[in-house]
Amino acid sequence: MxxxxxxxxxxxxxxxxxxxxxxxxxxxxxxxxxxxxxxxxxxxxxxxxxxxxxxxxxxxxxxxxxxxxxxxxxxxxxxxxxxxxxxxxxxxxxxxxxWRTTLDERITRLEKLRDTLDDCIGCGCLSMQSCRLANPGDTLSEYGDGPVRLLGRS
The missing domain is CATH 1.10.1660.10 (Multidrug-efflux Transporter Regulator; Chain: A; Domain 2)
Structure with missing residues (x-):
């Protein structure tokens, strides 16, 4: 401006x-x-x-x-x-x-990602029960295995 x-x-x-x-x-x-x-x-x-x-x-x-x-x-x-x-x-x-609180929260999320990423890398399904990153609590299991988020269901 x-x-x-x-x-x-x-x-x-x-x-x-x-x-x-x-x-x-x-x-x-x-x-x-x-x-x-x-x-x-x-x-x-x-x-x-x-x-x-x-x-x-x-x-x-x-x-x-x-x-x-x-x-x-x-x-x-x-x-x-x-x-x-x-x-x-x-x-x-x-x-x-x-911004300190926001950055601290972001650091916590990144550390969690770093520490659990190997559980999820390569699976591609986003609905496996063991996926603690993309699907905590396996909320997408009712749609079956596979990339259900890519089909527009959530």
């Missing part, structure tokens, strides 16, 4: 510079902007310019996506950061604390 209300500063960055420094494509910047994750301002010639704090926001988006946080959750978190100033270490710490 382009913000026409913020003034352009001489140290604002062009999209190519932001992309280079953040390690993303310019198209990713445009995507992040459309998703409301970052903002830009426009020059008199209608060119995008980004405030320097966008680099930290992009880094945060990339790391968050890398651990499986949804764009909606990332957007909501970024919306809690201050406008008009670069977020401080305390701002980022507060934000990361808010």
């Amino acid at each position: 382009t913000d026409i209300n913020r003034e352009i500063r001489t140290h604002d960055l062009a999209p190519g510079e932001v992309a280079r420094r953040a390690g993303v494509a310019v198209s990713a910047l445009h995507f992040y902007e459309r998703e409301g994750l970052i903002t830009s301002v426009r020059t008199v010639g209608n060119q995008r310019r980004y405030h320097r704090d966008v680099l930290r926001r992009i880094a945060f988006v990339r790391v968050s996506q890398g651990v499986g946080i949804s764009l909606a959750d990332i957007r909501a978190a970024l919306a809690t950061l201050p406008e008009g100033r670069t977020p401080t270490k305390a701002d980022w710490a507060r934000l990361s604390r808010s």
Whole structure:
């Protein structure tokens, strides 16, 4: 989303510079902007310019996506950061604390997957009584053996 209300500063960055420094494509910047994750301002010639704090926001988006946080959750978190100033270490710490429970739950699920994956690999049926991952409690056994989820039954 382009913000026409913020003034352009001489140290604002062009999209190519932001992309280079953040390690993303310019198209990713445009995507992040459309998703409301970052903002830009426009020059008199209608060119995008980004405030320097966008680099930290992009880094945060990339790391968050890398651990499986949804764009909606990332957007909501970024919306809690201050406008008009670069977020401080305390701002980022507060934000990361808010995800701790979610990340701990995700870690628990991943550990369970790691520890039980060999019980399920290769079977393909998703309804075996011993499948503790895809069918805990064998809730699909009433449909018989085989890939019943692929048939649209649940």
